[in-house]
Amino acid sequence: MSTTSLQQARSSSVCRFGCWALLICSLALTACGDGTNKAEEKILIKFPHVTAPGTPKGKAADRFRDLVHERLGDRVTVEVYPSGQLMNDDDSIDALAFGEVQMIAVSLSKFDRLTKKYQLFDLPFMFNNIEAVERFQSSPSGAALLTAMNDNGLTGLGFWHNGMKQFSGPEPMTTPAAAEGLKFRIMESDVLQAQILQVGGNPQKMALGEVYQALQTGAVDAQENTWSNIYSAKFYEVQPHITQSNHGYIGYLVLVNSGFWSSIPDDIRSELQSIMDETSAWANAQSTAINLEALEKIKASERSNVVTLTPEQIEEWRVAMRPVWTQFEEAIGSDIIEAAQQSSQ
Numbered sequence: 001m002s003t004t005s006l007q008q009a010r011s012s013s014v015c016r017f018g019c020w021a022l023l024i025c026s027l028a029l030t031a032c033g034d035g036t037n038k039a040e041e042k043i044l045i046k047f048p049h050v051t052a053p054g055t056p057k058g059k060a061a062d063r064f065r066d067l068v069h070e071r072l073g074d075r076v077t078v079e080v081y082p083s084g085q086l087m088n089d090d091d092s093i094d095a096l097a098f099g100e101v102q103m104i105a106v107s108l109s110k111f112d113r114l115t116k117k118y119q120l121f122d123l124p125f126m127f128n129n130i131e132a133v134e135r136f137q138s139s140p141s142g143a144a145l146l147t148a149m150n151d152n153g154l155t156g157l158g159f160w161h162n163g164m165k166q167f168s169g170p171e172p173m174t175t176p177a178a179a180e181g182l183k184f185r186i187m188e189s190d191v192l193q194a195q196i197l198q199v200g201g202n203p204q205k206m207a208l209g210e211v212y213q214a215l216q217t218g219a220v221d222a223q224e225n226t227w228s229n230i231y232s233a234k235f236y237e238v239q240p241h242i243t244q245s246n247h248g249y250i251g252y253l254v255l256v257n258s259g260f261w262s263s264i265p266d267d268i269r270s271e272l273q274s275i276m277d278e279t280s281a282w283a284n285a286q287s288t289a290i291n292l293e294a295l296e297k298i299k300a301s302e303r304s305n306v307v308t309l310t311p312e313q314i315e316e317w318r319v320a321m322r323p324v325w326t327q328f329e330e331a332i333g334s335d336i337i338e339a340a341q342q343s344s345q
Contacts (some may be wrong), residue, residue, distance in 0.1 A: 012177060021252065028259075030079065031193050039313045041090045041116045042074075042075060042076065042077060043075060043076045043077070043264060043268065044076075044077050044078065044102070044160065045068075045076065045078045045079070045102040045103050046079050046081070046100075046101040046102055046103070047061055047064075047065070047078055047080045047081065047101070047102070047103040047104070047105075048062055048080075048081040048084075048085075048086040048087055048092050048095075048101055048104065049080070049081070049082055049084075049089060049092075049104065049105050049106075050082075050083065050084040050089050050207075050208055050209065051082065051162075051208070051229070051232070052082060052083055052232040052233070053081065053082045053083070054154055054232055054290075055158065055162070055228050055229065055232050055290070056162050056163065056283060056286060056290050056291075057105055057160055057162060057230055057283075057285040058082050058083075058159060058254055059283065059286060059290070060105070060160050060279055060280070060282075060283030060286075061080045061105060061296045062080060062327075063279050063283065064275060064276065064279040065078040065079075065080050065280060067275045067278065068272065068278060071271060071275065072268060072271055072272070072275075073172075073269065074269055076268060076272070078103075080089055084207075084208075084209050086101075086262065086345055087325040088207055088209070089104075089106045089107060089110050089207075090110065090188070092104045092106060093106060093110065093111075094256060096154065096171075096256070096257050097152075097153065097154070097257065099257060099259075099260060102256060102257065102260055103254065103256050104254070104255050105160055105252040105253070105255070106252060106253060107162075107187055107250060107251070107252055108121045108122070108251050108252065108253055109121070109122050109188060109189035109191075109192065109250075110187070110188060110189075111149065111188045111253070112188070112190055113135075114149050114152050114154070115148045115149055115152075116328075116331040116332055117145055117148045117332060117333065117336060118145065118148070118253070119189070119190070119191045119328050119331065119332050120332050120336055120337060121133075121251060121254055122189050122191035122192050122195070122248065122249075123191060123248075123324060123325055123328065123332075123337070124195050124247050124317075124318075124321040124324055124345075125247055125248075125314075125317065125318045125322075126143045126244075126248075126249070126325075126337075126340055126341070127164075127249055127340070127343065127344055128344040129164065129246065129344075130161060130163065130164055130287070130288060130345040132343045133161065133249050133251065133343070134161075135343040136339065136343035137159045139339060139343065141335070141336060141339035141340075142159075142339070142340075142343075144162060146158070146159075146253075149255075150258065153257060153258045153259060154255050154256075154257065154258060155256050155257075155258045155261050156253050156254065156255055157254045157255065157256060157273065157276045158253075158254045158256040158276050158277065158279075158280040159251055159252070159253060159254075159280065159284075160225045160251060160252040160254060160280060160283050160284065160287075161249075161250075161251050161252075161283070161287040161288075162224065162228065162229065162250035162251060162252065162287065163227060163228060163247065163249075163250060163287055163288070163290075163291040164225035164246040164247075164248065164249055164250075165224045165225055165226055165245070165246070165248035165250055166224065166225065166226070166227065166230065166237070166242055166243060166244050166245055166246070166247075167179075167222065167223075167224050167242070167243045167245050167247070168183055168222060168223055168224070168225070168230065168235060168239040168241065168242040168243070168304070169184075169221055169222030169223075169239060169240075169241060169243075170176075170182070170221055170222070170239075170240055171241055171307070172241045172243055172307040173243040173245070173307075174221075174243065174307065174309060174313050175313065175316060175317075176199040176200075176316065176317055176321075177199075177200075179196070179199040179200060179201045179222070180199065180200035180201065180300070181200060181201070181202070182201050182202065182221040182222045183201070183202045183219070183220045183221045183222070184196045184202065184203050184220065184222045184223060184224070185203055185204050185205075185206045185211050185214060185215070185222070185223040185225075186203045186204065186205055186206070186222070187208075188205050188206070188223065189205075190328075191198075191324065191328055192224075192248075193205070194324050194327055194328070195248075195321055195324050196322065198321055198323060198324055199320055199321065201222070204219075204220050206220070208229070208233065210233060211233065211235065212225060212233055212234060212238065215235060215238040215239060216238045219281065222239070222322065223235060223239070224247070225247065225250070225277075226250050226291055226294075227291040227292070227295040227298065228287075228290050228291050229250070230242065230294065230298065231294035231297055231298055232294070232319060236298045236301060236304040237303050237304075238299075238305050239304055239306060240304060240305060241304060241305045241306075242298065242304050242305070242306050242307070243294075243306075243307050243308075243309060243335065244306060244307065244308040245308060245309050245314070245317065246314075247317060247321075254276065254280070260302045292299075297312075303306075325337065
């Protein structure tokens with residue numbers, strides 16, 4: 001495929017949202033190549049992501065790169081591109097399908113157009129805490145979600161945590177009524193859009209890199225995010241109040257292109273998966289500590305007032321947002337929702 005043809009295909013909304021079969025076939029042909037012995041070639045893995053190096057995802061990506069260099073440096077090179085310097089999340093999904101990059105770690109919210117199953121992770125108050133998320137992801141139902149996009153030519157290698165989400169805005173959001181009429185920045189997610197509409201807010205889908213200025217200028221009033229993102233993106237500087245609600249989860253799915261992955265020699269692929277498993281365990285253990293450290297730094301800055309919801313206030317929020325579960329239950333699958341609920345019991 002020529003460079004011009006590739007650019008035209010990527011700019012086409014039809015290809016962007018539907019031509020995965022064509023992409024898979026093209027990549028399969030590319031993987032076959034001219035019969036060159038793949039074992040003799042050094043494998044390059046370009047790994048872009050949108051968060052800062054000091055965030056949970058940033059540290060995990062760097063850890064993976066370093067372990068690969070240590071154990072497979074003579075056969076595999078991993079190049080990490082943080083902070084959206086190479087591309088944004090949406091573009092990275094397309095780039096992975098086209099073989100322009102070899103690995104991504106994208107928010108689970110970003111995959112609505114390929115599968116509805118990951119909408120589970122956006123349902124408000126689905127998980128009581130990060131431990132409940134881990135219990136579900138390590139269960140048979142959770143592990144099966146790694147293969148949810150195999151038919152699209154994308155293979156999941158692991159889940160990485162960012163953490164639990166908090167609300168921030170011009171006033172403390174101690175009750176759902178406080179959200180009414182506010183313009184909320186949200187990630188690209190139909191569930192998150194429904195969540196904000198459910199409490200009378202005005203959802204605005206926006207890339208992470210645009211949020212600080214939007215909050216600063218008043219283009220949006222409020223947002224939801226993890227402590228690490230709120231700190232690293234400096235949202236606390238332009239948000240008077242942050243409410244510790246733990247109402248949602250932000251996590252990432254680490255993906256490779258199925259054709260690329262299967263083209264790697266067996267011994268290298270096996271070692272890469274082992275390194276990914278080790279990285280995932282390390283990263284998820286670090287995530288809680290990183291978020292707690294970010295919370296303490298935000299408090300110490302005295303730039304934003306941090307309010308913690310009482311159990312009664314949390315229950316009021318939970319009841320107000322529960323209809324969102326019903327709205328998306330059929331698309332996600334009642335069996336998956338039930339399995340996730342069991343993890344919080």
